[in-house]
Amino acid sequence: MGPLEGVRVVEIASLAPAPFGCMILSDLGAEVLRVERPESCLPGRPDPVDPLTRGRDSIGLNLKDPAGVELLLRLIESADVLVEGFRPGVTERLGFGPQVCAERNPGLVYARMTGWGQDGPLAATAGHDIDYIGISGALHPIGRAGERPVPPLNLVGDFGGGGMLLAIGVLAALVDRQRSGLGQVVDAAMVDGSALLTSFIYGLRARGGWRDDRGVNLLDGGAPFYDTYTTADGKYVAVGALEPQFYAALLDGLGLAGADLPAQMDTDGWPVLRAKLTEAFGQRTRAEWVAVFAGTDACVAPVLSAAEAPAHPHNAARGVFTEVGGVTQPAPAPRFGRSTVPVPKAPARPGADTDEVLGRLELSQAAIADLRARRVVA
Numbered sequence: 001m002g003p004l005e006g007v008r009v010v011e012i013a014s015l016a017p018a019p020f021g022c023m024i025l026s027d028l029g030a031e032v033l034r035v036e037r038p039e040s041c042l043p044g045r046p047d048p049v050d051p052l053t054r055g056r057d058s059i060g061l062n063l064k065d066p067a068g069v070e071l072l073l074r075l076i077e078s079a080d081v082l083v084e085g086f087r088p089g090v091t092e093r094l095g096f097g098p099q100v101c102a103e104r105n106p107g108l109v110y111a112r113m114t115g116w117g118q119d120g121p122l123a124a125t126a127g128h129d130i131d132y133i134g135i136s137g138a139l140h141p142i143g144r145a146g147e148r149p150v151p152p153l154n155l156v157g158d159f160g161g162g163g164m165l166l167a168i169g170v171l172a173a174l175v176d177r178q179r180s181g182l183g184q185v186v187d188a189a190m191v192d193g194s195a196l197l198t199s200f201i202y203g204l205r206a207r208g209g210w211r212d213d214r215g216v217n218l219l220d221g222g223a224p225f226y227d228t229y230t231t232a233d234g235k236y237v238a239v240g241a242l243e244p245q246f247y248a249a250l251l252d253g254l255g256l257a258g259a260d261l262p263a264q265m266d267t268d269g270w271p272v273l274r275a276k277l278t279e280a281f282g283q284r285t286r287a288e289w290v291a292v293f294a295g296t297d298a299c300v301a302p303v304l305s306a307a308e309a310p311a312h313p314h315n316a317a318r319g320v321f322t323e324v325g326g327v328t329q330p331a332p333a334p335r336f337g338r339s340t341v342p343v344p345k346a347p348a349r350p351g352a353d354t355d356e357v358l359g360r361l362e363l364s365q366a367a368i369a370d371l372r373a374r375r376v377v378a
Helices: 017-027 064-079 090-094 098-104 129-136 157-179 189-196 199-206 244-254 267-281 286-293 313-318 355-358 365-373
Strands: 006-011 031-036 057-060 080-085 109-114 187-190 227-232 236-240 301-303 321-324 327-330
Touching: 006 017, 006 064, 017 031, 017 109, 017 157, 031 064, 031 080, 031 301, 057 355, 064 098, 064 244, 080 187, 090 098, 109 157, 129 157, 129 189, 157 189, 187 189, 227 267, 236 286, 236 355, 244 267, 244 286, 355 365
Parallel strands: 006 031, 006 080, 031 057, 080 109, 109 187
Antiparallel strands: 227 236, 236 301, 321 327
């Protein structure tokens, strides 16, 4: 069930990037066990609904107790991957750093998810997505000309440059292990990953095709034919008519094909062109423009909210969204020609599988009860 069937992952619970990376691994068939803090497993909490924790079993372990660490190490002995998102040095102090784990399991891939990375002047300091993409150069280009940079949610650091990078690093290390027989540490840092996402900008800069001024370039909202526009009903459309033939289709749909307009790539004329497009798009509703451009190559699409996106005909036809535990959310991706990726199971209550998982370690019910009484397990 999925191309990663048989891969066993132990995930130390954390927030955002590492859970996203582990969600991807789980979606693709890996068996992921999420290790929660005991205090997260207290009764009376609402049912979990976070898609980032879907598809896993859950155990509650007190990793500040040596007995809890020993249980974790026993789980690691039969695992392929460990994922942790602490600051550098924390797992070493707790007693399950890379060296200790490698002694138990030389083939273990030890994946570390941080913002700044395992070394460097900022490695030990706090930060969030916006800080990491701030120094990586990924935040500066995002925003309107003459205005402040706009935080792109936490998609660029936490998810694109973080969790996605982590998943790729884990997969690469597993491929390497097939040749070497040995695991290794994967140092996935959001500052590295978000910088990597800007690679194309450096190519454009090298040939004079990108200015460091915000909102004046081809792909940052500077070009009027690559931007969003307000429609008559106060909604928005996205326009990406870069190529000449697509731009011609855009003008044709807007009724501007014969108008006296500046040349498409005449940057001095972009303010005039933007005003014309703004005026034109304001004459009809979003739904009307969708109908006008349906079946054309004008590269015009509606800007949909999270509430609207699942119902779009294309998304519905491809099954881009699914329902898990009563919550509509993005479905696993990518698709495979031979492997089947099933709908993920709903997020487990933290600690819900503690007894079952410990039973796999051949612990008796009496031993589990003793561990629970000593607050080693949830």
